[in-house]
Amino acid sequence: MSENNQTVDIQSPIAAGSPFPDGYDIVGEREFLKDLIDSDQVDPTDPRYPRLVELENREAALSKMRVAHKSREGANTEVTDREALGLRDMGKLAVANDESDSVDIHTMHAARLFLGRETKPGENGYAMTGGRRVASALRAIWHLSSKDNPYADYALILSDERMDEVRREIDKRIKNMQRDLERYESQGLNFHVLKNPKPYRVELGFRSPYGYSVIMLINRFDYYVRMVKTMAAKSIIGDSEGRSKIYELTKQCRSIFEEVVNFHRILMRPQLVELSRSDFLPTAQDDGKKRVAAVVKLLGEVPREVFKGQIVPRHSRRRIQLSPQELRLLDEVPLNGDMPVAEESTLL
Known part of the structure; x- marks a missing residue:
């Protein structure tokens, strides 16, 4: 997704397991653009350059998604932030102090x-x-x-x-x-x-x-x-x-x-x-x-x-x-x- 929130008209690969609503396939796109990614100097006139920019934007968006997912302990979207964060205070199973095996x-x-x-x-x-x-x-x-x-x-x-x-x-x-x-x-x-x-x-x-x-x-x-x-x-x-x-x-x-x-x-x-x-x-x-x-x-x-x-x-x-x-x-x-x-x- 571009910075102006407009969909870029490019023929990018689609994957069923994509985290994006439009099915954008980051892994497939990385493979397709591997030579540009590995290049020390990217030619802006390359016809694939817009796709490289879009890939970078998508990777940044995915990184933010993962941070949010981790901060909410992976809870469902229906769960409030307060409920999700409560998981961090949860203890571990143990025998009570007045009990012993x-x-x-x-x-x-x-x-x-x-x-x-x-x-x-x-x-x-x-x-x-x-x-x-x-x-x-x-x-x-x-x-x-x-x-x-x-x-x-x-x-x-x-x-x-x-x-x-x-x-x-x-x-x-x-x-x-x-x-x-x-x-x-x-x-x-x-x-x-x-x-x-x-x-x-x-x-x-x-x-x-x-x-x-x-x-x-x-x-x-x-x-x-x-x-x-x-x-x-x-x-x-x-x-x-x-x-x-x-x-x-x-x-x-x-x-x-x-x-x-x-x-x-x-x-x-x-x-x-x-x-x-x-x-x-x-x-x-x-x-x-x-x-x-x-x-x-x-x-x-x-x-x-x-x-x-x-x-x-x-x-x-x-x-x-x-x-x-x-x-x-x-x-x-x-x-x-x-x-x-x-x-x-x-x-x-």
Whole structure:
């Protein structure tokens, strides 16, 4: 639109998604006038010059539209300015000050799975990674995903999948034991699942959704142990079988925890913390190429589906939208960190 508010009689392209009532297509016009836009000196006698002036006016108008849209928080035109601006004072969802999330843990097995265990000072042995440490590690990896780190995405996906798998297995076993108890109940035996009169209460307040994924796994494991202990106490199964059932699931949970902590230990190294998908591109700087070589040596290749974003974590801070051209490029770049060992060793 011209400064005198008169429509310029030019054959400009029209687009259905145009912000202007007449359908003026800024993107198409930029492409058509690209040589004039890129020129250091524009010839006013060029027959397309009026179109260039109109394009500049339209871009200025669009800029004003966007400022107005942002200032009104994108609200509908029927909404008053006062109503729209009120959105800025709106707080975020949170637990009330007099409330807090918590979980009651009834069994020592589940409590130890949450707390972990360090080796005694001055003695040899193996430490046990607990749920609280895993929740912290997953939070850090979750933040790394915002840097477009494909290995952070991969770590989150693996933890999601493995915790879901173990939860499903626990639920299946619990249902089988519940059916056994119901069968006894039909015969007149009313058994109750054991519970602790003084459970260990944990205040949660995790700062990432993955902390709650961990505690839900521990909560299901806790109930599973209670069921197994109940079955053994009522002589439905033997003590040895009960211990074996508990150990088997404990081992699976601990395996998940150790894998998460290993990912965290590697990805949070100062030399690797800036790793991103751009490091895999042919245009990457030398430091980026070294990061790729090092992480591949330590963790293996990241699956292509994860690298391209076809498979994503349940929760991620990554907010990057890629164009079709960029997706094609990600599909072609090598993921094996092909680099001389002498160079990659500087990061290990």
